[in-house]
Amino acid sequence: MATVGYIEPERERAAPWTLTGTLHDWLVTVDHKRLGLMYIASALIFFVIAGAMAAAMRAQLAFPNGTLIPPAVFNRLFTMHGTSMVFLVGMPFLAGLANYLVPLMIGARDMAFPRLNAFGFWIFLFGGVLLYFSYIGGEGLAGHGTAPDVGWFAYSPLTEHAFSRGTSTDYWILSILLTGIGSISSAINVIATTLSMRCEGMTLERMPLFVWLMLVVSGMILIALPPLSAAQIMLLLDRYLGARFFVPEAGGSAVLWQHFFWIFGHPEVYILMLPGFACASEIIPVFSRKPMFGRAAMIGASVSIGFISMGVWAHHMFSVGMTSGANTFFVVSTMLVGIPTGIKIFNWLATMYGGRIRFATPMLFCIAFLFQFLVAGLTGIMLAAAPFDWQLTDSYFVVAHFHYVLLGGLLFTLFAAIYYWFPKATGRMLDETLGKWHFWLLVVGFHLTFDTLHFAGTLGMPRRIYTYPAGRGWEEINLIASIGVIVQGAAVLCFVWNVVRSLGHGEPAGDDPWDAWTLEWATSSPPPEYNFVTVPEVRSSRPLWDLKHPDDPDWKYE
Amino acid sequence: MSEAWTLPDRGRIGVICLIVTESALFAIFVVAYLAYLGASRSGPQPKDVLELPLWATACLLSSSLTIVFAERALHRKRSGAFMAWLVVTAALAIEFLRWTAFEWRRLIVVDHLTIATNLFGTTFYSLVGLHASHVIVGVVLFAIVIGVGLRGRSMLDQARRFQFLAWYWHFVDAVWVVVFSVVYVVGR
Numbered sequence: 001m002a003t004v005g006y007i008e009p010e011r012e013r014a015a016p017w018t019l020t021g022t023l024h025d026w027l028v029t030v031d032h033k034r035l036g037l038m039y040i041a042s043a044l045i046f047f048v049i050a051g052a053m054a055a056a057m058r059a060q061l062a063f064p065n066g067t068l069i070p071p072a073v074f075n076r077l078f079t080m081h082g083t084s085m086v087f088l089v090g091m092p093f094l095a096g097l098a099n100y101l102v103p104l105m106i107g108a109r110d111m112a113f114p115r116l117n118a119f120g121f122w123i124f125l126f127g128g129v130l131l132y133f134s135y136i137g138g139e140g141l142a143g144h145g146t147a148p149d150v151g152w153f154a155y156s157p158l159t160e161h162a163f164s165r166g167t168s169t170d171y172w173i174l175s176i177l178l179t180g181i182g183s184i185s186s187a188i189n190v191i192a193t194t195l196s197m198r199c200e201g202m203t204l205e206r207m208p209l210f211v212w213l214m215l216v217v218s219g220m221i222l223i224a225l226p227p228l229s230a231a232q233i234m235l236l237l238d239r240y241l242g243a244r245f246f247v248p249e250a251g252g253s254a255v256l257w258q259h260f261f262w263i264f265g266h267p268e269v270y271i272l273m274l275p276g277f278a279c280a281s282e283i284i285p286v287f288s289r290k291p292m293f294g295r296a297a298m299i300g301a302s303v304s305i306g307f308i309s310m311g312v313w314a315h316h317m318f319s320v321g322m323t324s325g326a327n328t329f330f331v332v333s334t335m336l337v338g339i340p341t342g343i344k345i346f347n348w349l350a351t352m353y354g355g356r357i358r359f360a361t362p363m364l365f366c367i368a369f370l371f372q373f374l375v376a377g378l379t380g381i382m383l384a385a386a387p388f389d390w391q392l393t394d395s396y397f398v399v400a401h402f403h404y405v406l407l408g409g410l411l412f413t414l415f416a417a418i419y420y421w422f423p424k425a426t427g428r429m430l431d432e433t434l435g436k437w438h439f440w441l442l443v444v445g446f447h448l449t450f451d452t453l454h455f456a457g458t459l460g461m462p463r464r465i466y467t468y469p470a471g472r473g474w475e476e477i478n479l480i481a482s483i484g485v486i487v488q489g490a491a492v493l494c495f496v497w498n499v500v501r502s503l504g505h506g507e508p509a510g511d512d513p514w515d516a517w518t519l520e521w522a523t524s525s526p527p528p529e530y531n532f533v534t535v536p537e538v539r540s541s542r543p544l545w546d547l548k549h550p551d552d553p554d555w556k557y558e
Numbered sequence: 559m560s561e562a563w564t565l566p567d568r569g570r571i572g573v574i575c576l577i578v579t580e581s582a583l584f585a586i587f588v589v590a591y592l593a594y595l596g597a598s599r600s601g602p603q604p605k606d607v608l609e610l611p612l613w614a615t616a617c618l619l620s621s622s623l624t625i626v627f628a629e630r631a632l633h634r635k636r637s638g639a640f641m642a643w644l645v646v647t648a649a650l651a652i653e654f655l656r657w658t659a660f661e662w663r664r665l666i667v668v669d670h671l672t673i674a675t676n677l678f679g680t681t682f683y684s685l686v687g688l689h690a691s692h693v694i695v696g697v698v699l700f701a702i703v704i705g706v707g708l709r710g711r712s713m714l715d716q717a718r719r720f721q722f723l724a725w726y727w728h729f730v731d732a733v734w735v736v737v738f739s740v741v742y743v744v745g746r
Binding site (some may be wrong): 231 | 563586599685
């Protein structure tokens with residue numbers, strides 16, 4: 001394989017390293033790789049903070065009549081945990097992955113709008129810091145230093161001025177409005193990049209699945225985020241100009257907020273989940289040593305998930321009391337999502353079937369993802385049945401279900417992505433032994449916590465309670481779930497230690513450590529600022545395979 | 559490769575994406591307006607206070623035409639005509655805003671309808687205001703182009719970028735057609 005060399009300019013090598021110089025370089029950068037890494041680093045920092053909040057809540061709930069955390073603090077904890085995990089961890093992580101990988105995978109030198117890209121990152125970071133600043137500057141019933149406590153979906157009229165005095169709710173509104181602007185600018189950038197910046201030969205049919213899914217996700221962001229922004233603007237008008245959008249005594253509708261929120265909120269679940277699918281679709285073929293099974297079906301399924309997800313939102317609102325016609329519509333449309341998702345799962349399985357599977361850490365995370373995401377999908381179909389949902393809505397069954405999706409599904413694929421692409425971004429491998437510790441501890445901890453919480457839900461434990469009395473049959477379940485958090489915490493420690501150690505002492509990776517097939521592995525690790533000196537010829541969906549196997553190239557069969 | 563490798567202009571894609579996402583934003587405000595039609599429990603109702611804004615609508619819609627003339631002048635390399643049509647476009651937009659300002663003044667002072675009066679006021683001012691703020695953004699962009707042009711910078715090589723501004727302006731006009739139909743025709 002012709003490795004593309006990177007000639008570092010003499011002048012840069014000569015300049016002495018200084019802290020201020022480096023900081024300055026990162027602050028003013030418009031390079032998609034640096035912005036991508038900053039997105040991911042910020043996401044990981046918020047992940048640790050929001051994870052610690054979850055651990056605090058599980059500590060409080062480990063035993064009945066817990067007194068560790070007062071109820072008002074507990075409300076802030078679950079609000080900040082949920083808001084952070086969705087808007088400050090999931091969204092920036094996917095933006096970071098897209099930023100880093102999309103230009104490399106399509107053979108481009110940068111994103112279509114590099115400065116817009118930098119704007120998107122900094123406005124996101126400002127939003128995130130603003131949200132946490134509420135712990136100092138926010139004002140609520142409890143006085144100064146009150147973080148938002150209205151839950152991550154901030155149902156009205158709880159968020160109206162009459163019930164949320166002070167400014168803590170405004171911190172929630174404004175910071176999420178800002179991160180939304182960041183997400184939309186990043187989405188516009190991804191779409192323009194994939195449609196306008198592909199290297200010669202990279203037709204849409206040959207584009208890597210990762211890029212395809214990011215394109216779908218970005219399209220969904222364009223349509224799904226503005227409803228949230230609109231609803232937040234309305235809420236601000238209510239709170240500051242005395243508007244009546246969500247004020248029931250003036251005829252306003254609290255249910256309308258729910259509609260607007262979930263018109264955003266449900267597509268958001270797929271916006272978060274599709275990047276997970278995107279990573280799995282790159283990693284599973286490489287570690288099965290087979291091309292992706294049913295590429296076209298995979299693309300079609302992703303696009304149809306994008307469409308269907310726009311019409312399912314009110315399954316979050318079965319208990320509101322909609323008409324039976326509306327209930328039926330949303331039951332059916334929600335169950336419909338199971339079809340394209342099922343296609344995907346079968347495609348990944350068929351890719352692995354008969355392959356020479358390498359059980360490296362990225363692949364382990366992907367395999368666990370397949371099992372866990374399947375279970376998450378099955379409980380999702382259970383909850384999609386309105387009568388079942390009436391029984392279990394707002395219980396720990398729902399909590400267990402969506403943590404199965406976002407932790408068992410998304411987080412596992414994100415860890416797979418980190419283990420897979422870390423060598424490309426840093427030039428060093430992550431340690432396999434620590435990686436396996438990380439994986440197995442996370443699997444054990446995850447199942448201890450979230451398998452058991454399903455039962456807590458079916459036994460009637462409501463979500464968001466700060467404590468519970470003894471004698472309801474919830475004690476053992478909650479204790480096991482909290483022990484699981486300790487194991488998960490140990491797993492995350494293994495991961496953090498692995499990253500810190502490997503940055504300095506990891507085994508040098510080389511350009512293409514996994515013997516992969518997409519363009520990002522054709523350049524050096526880490527890639528130079530301009531990505532490619534010369535872009536390899538693209539004649540199939542696996543350009544590097546063609547380069548490495550001139551005797552048996554893919555383009556003969558595609 | 560048998561044929562030349564060409565991809566769509568990234569700026570075009572960017573502006574189209576912006577228009578799509580803005581449409582979603584407006585759609586929610588339109589839905590809110592429709593959802594709350596007739597839901598106000600007190601205060602003025604649309605049929606009592608709204609007048610058909612025919613003059614303002616004529617101004618705004620014809621500004622879509624004049625901006626096309628401006629674009630055409632740019633393509634024909636006629637700087638003077640371009641600037642003239644652009645000034646006419648901006649003037650029409652400002653006349654639209656003037657009409658809106660007087661309408662709002664009348665509603666507030668004479669009819670005592672504010673954003674806090676009832677649901678009609680809430681949804682009316684937010685939807686019409688969101689659109690008007692987009693008109694203001696357009697006027698500011700026109701002013702920038704006119705200002706840069708008056709300082710002697712030739713606009714003849716900026717046809718590509720000016721096209722994006724024109725698309726944005728057509729979008730703002732199209733939104734007004736929706737707002738006009740919803741607020742002043744259906745809702746009245």
